[in-house]
Amino acid sequence: MTILIDKRSGQPIYAQICSQLRRQILSGTLEKDMALPSIRGLAKDLRISVITTKRAYEELESSGLIYTLPGKGSFVAERNPALLREEHLRQIEEHLLAIRRLADPCGLSKQDLSEMYDLMEDKSDERI
Secondary structure, X not given: OOOOOOOXXXXXXXXXXXXXXXXXXXXXXXXOOOEOOOHHHHHHHHOOOHHHHHHHHHHHHHOOOEXXXXXXXXXXXXXXXXXXXXXXXXXXXXXXXXXHHHHHHHOOOHHHHHXXXXXXXXXXXXXX
């Protein structure tokens, strides 16, 4: 498990931890029932506050990505297909927004983008 903290980022540290762990859990890098580092251990490794790691773990637990057993620690929860789908939809929306930001200055219309998508789809069908 790798977590990299960018202290110059505008994103809060707990949010950086959440997003990186979320990505690793949803991608399957961190598997079901895998033990996560203790809150104190992670805080020490990252050289951050215990409160920060506790907040990140609480957020991951409230979203159903991890579970905690008192006295034993925190573990990766079973991957929820609905949650996985929701995460993929969120990522697609981010990419579509980026496409829109790139397309607007070029004067590309929705139809132009749709045609580009169709061409890409046709090319991928040719490879099959």
